[in-house]
Amino acid sequence: MIRYIRRAAALLLLLLVALLLNAARIQVFEADSLDNNPANRRLTIARYGQPRGNILVGGKSVTGSKNTGEQLKYERTYRDGPLYAPVTGYASQTYGTTLIENAEDGILSGTDSMLAPLPLWNEITRSQQPGGNVVTTVKDSMQRAAYQGLGGRRGAVAAVEPSTGKILALVSTPSYDPGQLSGTGSSVTDAWARLNASKSQPMLNRAIRQTYPPGSTFKIVTAAAALDADVVTDPDAETDTPSPYVLPGTSTTLPNEARGCENASLAEAIRVSCNTVMADLGVRVGLDGMVEAVRKFGFNDTGLKIPSGVVKSNFDTEMTDDQLALSSIGQFDTTATPLQMAMVASAVANGGDLKSPYLVDRTTTHDGTTVHRNGSHTYHQAMNPRTAMQLREMMVDVVENGTGSNAAIDGVTVGGKTGTAQHGIDNSGRPYAWFISWAQSPDSGQPAVAVAVVVEDAAANRADISGGGSAAPIARSVMEAALRD
């Protein structure tokens, strides 16, 4: 019997070996692929198992984390959520992340390998680092000024520092509180459904994700193209343009809202916003010249990131001359984001040197050591410096003697351009009011800020009056905030 007992024991030993080999197979050799199976909740649990890093505005955090004690432990909280939502986006356990929460997720959630004290440390330990922080370029006072200026009307404000490209304010209204989307459960899904169903689209980031016909503010781009192409050599010389103007190849006439536009000079055309002169200049520059000029300002760029993606601002590349004429005054298919138009103002203010706009100044570890710092980069030389000087003077003239007087600030050099864009079928919708501007202190060698403001459904329904009336005062308060310190 002993022999058979031993053989039975050997059989059981084989079973033990099979168990051990199988355990090693799962726990060592197949562990990685099982860990990364999308149905495995552990990655998600680990992700929310520690507080998320913070997003900072002016040295103070506009975000936080609260311990819910649930399986997904830490939930995102927001200070002044609606005010900063166009900057931070949301970080939701149910709906993922957007904007900076999305673009800098690796840093904020602690998975970015740059956070590890030693190279490859994370790969070895498979552990997470505490979430790092994201320091934004936004100025709290300007953000608030823009938000309060819009006052709940649908619209957006984008403000950049012309000399660096730092985005100083990025506001979209009406807004929402991203904190409502942080967790899981019915309150979150209800909020999501409500926000998505809302006619006012509170989750739409109008500053970078929505384009509008730029209307007359686009005339700055056309003027830059005309000056650069030597179509206009003297801004104060009369141009040979009739008023009204018949669109080339058609019998359609293009009227002016302003008076005195017949044969008006470029400077005069900018000051009072003549459609006829600028449409004609665009046609004289020609399609190729206009397309090249708008490209240098950022139009038709599908890859612009701040670090979140900015939707393409459009200027058609194939058009007939009558379409080109309309496009040159910011109508037809020409569309622009508020950020794009802030870039236009910024390029003029900064001597034609257009800096890439950016929203994240630097990222740090949780204890403040810098991981990555963004610097200033030239996006394009948008125009000749001489052209920029001439345009600066014209824009100052708009504020001092033209349609943009509502943006004037005592003792400060302010340049601006109003705009009103018709939209809807047969232009039946209430027009969009635009204002783009920049401001420079007399004791400073550099312009402090360039701003673009758009207000949907502006109250006054007359061209340029609405831009100057509705949008310019908001731009002024934003610029005042920029100049204050």
Added chain:
Amino acid sequence: MTATTADAPPPDLRLPKRRGVELLLLIGAVLISVYGYAAVGLAKNDAVPPDVAGYGAGLGLLALLAHLAVRFRAPYADPLLLPIAVLLNGLGLVLIYRLDLETPKDQAAPTQLIWSTLGVALFTTVVVFLRDHRVLQRYAYLSVATALVLMIVPIFFPAVNGAKIWIRVGGLSFQPGEFAKILLAVFFAAYLAANRNALAYTGRRIWKLQLPTGRVLGPIVAIWLLSVGVLVLERDLGTSLLFFGLFVIMLYVATGRTGWIAVGLVLAAVGAFVVGSFEPHVHSRVEDWLDPFASIDAGQGPSQLAQSLFAFAAGGMLGTGLGLGHSILIGFAAKSDFILATAGEELGLAGLTAIFLLYALLVARGYRAGLALRDPFGRLLAIGLASILALQVFVIAGGVMGLIPLTGMAMPFLAQGGSSVVTNWIIVALLIRVSDQARRPQPGHAETGIIAPITEDER
């Protein structure tokens, strides 16, 4: 076989009792369990659980009670058996307590502690009152009758999670089939010990297979088929697999006929194929085994088995640490059938290997007692009981790790389940009893005692 001489106790040597070793190992086992309990509290709540002293004292008291029973009633018993059982039971309590923290509305650890206490009480009772295991031989037929009744009764109770193996009275529920394991092992051992010569040497020979006469083989095959049939009826495939394995191993050890193993394997393969193909409950288990991630691909989320594999994988080599894993994701069976996944996740491959080796040691010590015993009944009983433990560990561990199709069974001592814990304590008590017999010096009979097995194996 000359080597067997070394396995039998030398005639004149007085064996050391080693009760002191047992006591030291017991203290170690209790300390490890208490440490685990404290570690869970530290990991989950940043504090040692307030009742850690009470838990330690309780487990220590149980261990001491069992130890005293062994010390006075089975002084020659193997000193490893009891400490291993206490360690596994203590570890099981820690794991269940740890999972309880994730399910505040469903506390299993207190109940498990009560059952463990009952188990140790029964252990003590068996060690104290069963002076000689050979007494059991007399009750072979009573055992098998009781076993069959126990197994049939649950048919009249409603199914729980697809298997009709439970009896629910009031708030208590238990699986009578668990106790049937022991009774069946006793019956097999007694019957095979009495008839093994007839099974091995009589009857007709067909090709290489020597068939015993139907009169000898008939009753035991009938019993076996009946029990497996009942289990299949109750959809308790794990236990039927266990009974099958137990039967084959004991038959082989008793008769030495390899042919029986071959026949048994063929029968098992046919049976498993038929049941696996046509019984829907079992069929789904087989499907899940073949592709654990099918439900994920189908968009229904991970199955229990997939969750279990995720848990093992998350543990890796060294584990996440007690209290730091997420094996509760497995769901309702996390504390019972899938308790090993928690061990795998939080203790890692290292801890899992240690647990497997503890079981292996327990089984090996059972086999060792079997080898050293002189009476065939005791031998077969020891082998049978140890094999029950080994097969049970293999079937459930293989199931939750995707090695074989999953069958609902309890990891001995570790898993939540009252009848299981109690049964395993009785198994250990019986192993203590037979090992005491095996290691006890037998003055006067030593010479004859070692001759019998040698002659038998050298025929």
